[in-house]
Amino acid sequence: MRRELQSNKRNAALLAAVMLVCAQAQGKEVSVSSPDGKLTVIVSDEHGAPDYRVQYAGKEIMPAARLGLVLRDGPELGEGFTITASRKADKDETWQQPWGERRLVRDHHRELLVQLARGGKTPRKFALRLRVFDDGLGFRYEVPRQRGVEQVEITDERTEFRFADSAKARAWWIPARYWRSYEALYQKTALHAAPHVETPFTVRLDSGVHLAMHEAALTNYASMTLNQRREGVFKADLTPWSDGSKVKLQAPFNTPWRTVQVSPDAAGLLNSDLILNLNEPNKLGDVSWVKPGKYVGIWWGMHLWQKTWASGDKHGATTAEVKRYMDFAAKHGFTGVLAEGWNVGWDGDWPENGEKFKFSQPYPDFDMAAVAAYGRSKGVKLIGHHETSGAVSHYASQMGAAYDYARANNIDTIKTGYVADNERIKRIDENGQVRYEWHDGQFMAGEYLRSVTEAAKRHIAIDTHEPIKDTGLRRTYPNWLSREGARGQEYNAWGYPPNPPEHTAILPYTRMLSGPFDYTPGIFNLEPNGKGHENRVRSTLAKELSLYVVLYSPVQMAADLIENYEARPAAFQFIADVPTDWEQSRALAGEVGEYVVMARQQRGGADWYLGALTNERARELQFKLDFLDPQRRYQAQIYRDGATADWETAPYDMVIEQREVRAGDSLALHLAAGGGAAIRFKALD
Numbered sequence: 001m002r003r004e005l006q007s008n009k010r011n012a013a014l015l016a017a018v019m020l021v022c023a024q025a026q027g028k029e030v031s032v033s034s035p036d037g038k039l040t041v042i043v044s045d046e047h048g049a050p051d052y053r054v055q056y057a058g059k060e061i062m063p064a065a066r067l068g069l070v071l072r073d074g075p076e077l078g079e080g081f082t083i084t085a086s087r088k089a090d091k092d093e094t095w096q097q098p099w100g101e102r103r104l105v106r107d108h109h110r111e112l113l114v115q116l117a118r119g120g121k122t123p124r125k126f127a128l129r130l131r132v133f134d135d136g137l138g139f140r141y142e143v144p145r146q147r148g149v150e151q152v153e154i155t156d157e158r159t160e161f162r163f164a165d166s167a168k169a170r171a172w173w174i175p176a177r178y179w180r181s182y183e184a185l186y187q188k189t190a191l192h193a194a195p196h197v198e199t200p201f202t203v204r205l206d207s208g209v210h211l212a213m214h215e216a217a218l219t220n221y222a223s224m225t226l227n228q229r230r231e232g233v234f235k236a237d238l239t240p241w242s243d244g245s246k247v248k249l250q251a252p253f254n255t256p257w258r259t260v261q262v263s264p265d266a267a268g269l270l271n272s273d274l275i276l277n278l279n280e281p282n283k284l285g286d287v288s289w290v291k292p293g294k295y296v297g298i299w300w301g302m303h304l305w306q307k308t309w310a311s312g313d314k315h316g317a318t319t320a321e322v323k324r325y326m327d328f329a330a331k332h333g334f335t336g337v338l339a340e341g342w343n344v345g346w347d348g349d350w351p352e353n354g355e356k357f358k359f360s361q362p363y364p365d366f367d368m369a370a371v372a373a374y375g376r377s378k379g380v381k382l383i384g385h386h387e388t389s390g391a392v393s394h395y396a397s398q399m400g401a402a403y404d405y406a407r408a409n410n411i412d413t414i415k416t417g418y419v420a421d422n423e424r425i426k427r428i429d430e431n432g433q434v435r436y437e438w439h440d441g442q443f444m445a446g447e448y449l450r451s452v453t454e455a456a457k458r459h460i461a462i463d464t465h466e467p468i469k470d471t472g473l474r475r476t477y478p479n480w481l482s483r484e485g486a487r488g489q490e491y492n493a494w495g496y497p498p499n500p501p502e503h504t505a506i507l508p509y510t511r512m513l514s515g516p517f518d519y520t521p522g523i524f525n526l527e528p529n530g531k532g533h534e535n536r537v538r539s540t541l542a543k544e545l546s547l548y549v550v551l552y553s554p555v556q557m558a559a560d561l562i563e564n565y566e567a568r569p570a571a572f573q574f575i576a577d578v579p580t581d582w583e584q585s586r587a588l589a590g591e592v593g594e595y596v597v598m599a600r601q602q603r604g605g606a607d608w609y610l611g612a613l614t615n616e617r618a619r620e621l622q623f624k625l626d627f628l629d630p631q632r633r634y635q636a637q638i639y640r641d642g643a644t645a646d647w648e649t650a651p652y653d654m655v656i657e658q659r660e661v662r663a664g665d666s667l668a669l670h671l672a673a674g675g676g677a678a679i680r681f682k683a684l685d
Contacts, residue, residue, distance in 0.1 A: 035090075043114050066158050101582050200261075222246050261274050294580060322342075342368075414462055463481050482516040494535055595671065614674070638678075639677065646675075
């Protein structure tokens with residue numbers, strides 16, 4: 001009897017295996033295409049595990065790439081799974097941003113929900129949700145609660161991104177888990193030479209099609225980096241906790257969206273709304289209290305070693321100095337003044353002493369009440385600054401009181417800072433033990449968002465420096481105004497090497513695809529350390545003006561010392577005029593790392609602004625003004641490189657001129673080496 005039972009079990013197991021092999025041999029695939037029909041994603045289970053491939057304009061641009069999640073306890077969600085059902089849906093709606101690159105955003109996509117399951121002794125199931133837009137695609141894993149999948153630890157993610165004709169493709173990238181938290185110079189290499197990279201990760205195929213890989217809606221999950229394991233195949237590499245695990249969750253859960261922006265040319269990437277459309281709508285309700293604007297600040301002087309964050313004879317953030325900056329801001333219509341170093345904690349080795357910061361206690365030479373009162377009288381608000389030096393548990397313990405203190409002193413925007421080596425975020429665990437985490441691990445994804453939601457309760461907006469990368473959460477939490485997350489202007493004061501001219505011609509096609517960047521543009525003394533010094537701004541004056549249009553942020557800083565603006569009032573007029581909130585934006589032309597031309601219309605107004613910049617190569621550009629209203633005349637107020645302009649030899653050679661233009665006209669511009677142009681199109685009727 002026992003032998004018969006064993007024989008029956010063996011036969012049943014053999015039959016199940018045969019059935020599984022047959023099912024896999026037959027396979028099943030489902031697909032979904034973009035509304036315009038050009039972009040198609042196919043999901044298949046024919047290779048014994050789910051994979052996906054992507055076609056664009058009838059050609060395969062991304063061959064079959066693996067999908068799946070690996071859990072510490074239990075079988076992998078992927079290997080041996082088959083498609084059991086699928087469902088399609090369409091959506092076409094327009095939603096309004098409270099602030100942004102454009103007021104109205106169209107969400108037009110087609111969705112495919114793929115159900116996957118595995119039988120056997122430990123049956124499992126999960127779903128893959130895909131959304132395909134004309135400008136790209138996104139997919140995420142959706143894992144329901146099921147027996148054996150309740151408290152979950154993800155140890156790996158199988159997601160791959162695979163590229164057609166990879167040997168001929170080019171890539172722009174920065175290394176993953178860099179010690180300065182995304183603050184590396186971008187490299188342009190053959191695709192096969194890109195090792196372990198951060199996202200957004202931009203690739204140009206030999207056909208000219210441009211792709212940018214990233215993620216959307218990163219909450220309660222580890223950041224995804226991409227690791228090239230085989231040539232042309234990049235695998236998701238999740239940033240770990242200090243104990244080595246990747247993600248700790250309770251089912252049910254959804255992962256962030258894995259995204260691919262797709263365009264036939266480089267400029268098309270800049271016109272994509274994919275990342276925003278994959279985030280949830282505003283959760284904060286009425287956010288009329290969130291105000292974009294421009295600011296000046298006590299900041300650049302410290303980077304030039306003329307002032308100090310610490311107390312003493314050279315202390316920058318004093319009552320008198322802040323009032324002086326408020327006078328300047330009020331005179332020119334700016335809404336804010338940033339003061340770094342106002343609070344106790346900056347003395348000594350502050351990057352290593354984050355637990356000495358007190359966020360409600362000013363230095364004796366900074367009278368917060370007097371500054372707040374003076375700001376009210378001038379119509380200018382102090383932008384608070386909270387540097388944590390990565391001591392996030394210490395910051396969390398003071399956060400509520402610090403934000404209450406800020407609101408009581410007329411502060412409605414706070415710049416937070418997390419200066420620390422990338423894997424040196426200091427966490428105190430539930431047992432009182434010190435743990436060191438990455439800036440972009442699951443723990444910090446929660447801490448950054450905690451600062452935003454706690455601030456929102458007090459009607460405070462946040463500008464995060466040394467941040468986790470942007471993934472479009474500004475749609476869901478509109479008080480998350482801006483962030484750093486790339487190599488900014490300060491590297492021109494002391495970094496080695498300083499930012500090269502190509503840097504700002506790469507950022508729009510890489511870092512800026514994720515969202516706003518507080519680059520701190522507008523340096524007018526381009527050689528602040530003296531002639532011949534390596535540390536200088538490698539731009540022309542006209543290019544510094546162009547950054548206000550090209551590098552989007554709803555809070556833009558005029559970053560130089562105010563006396564340098566007072567010395568060049570004609571050039572400063574553009575900064576005084578340019579808005580930070582837009583009705584619409586349109587990239588007109590460009591190539592990654594070469595040049596970019598961006599036009600934006602002022603929100604609630606008829607004026608347009610244009611910024612154009614180039615790398616170290618001078619170039620001649622000509623483009624049509626067909627973005628202008630054909631029913632209007634415009635005065636073009638042009639700030640452009642002069643005939644001898646060159647970032648290295650003649651950076652201040654700039655021509656300011658005016659001419660009348662209409663929508664049917666064309667405009668020719670000469671951009672000097674490291675140069676640019678900035679134009680205000682002022683509506684005349």
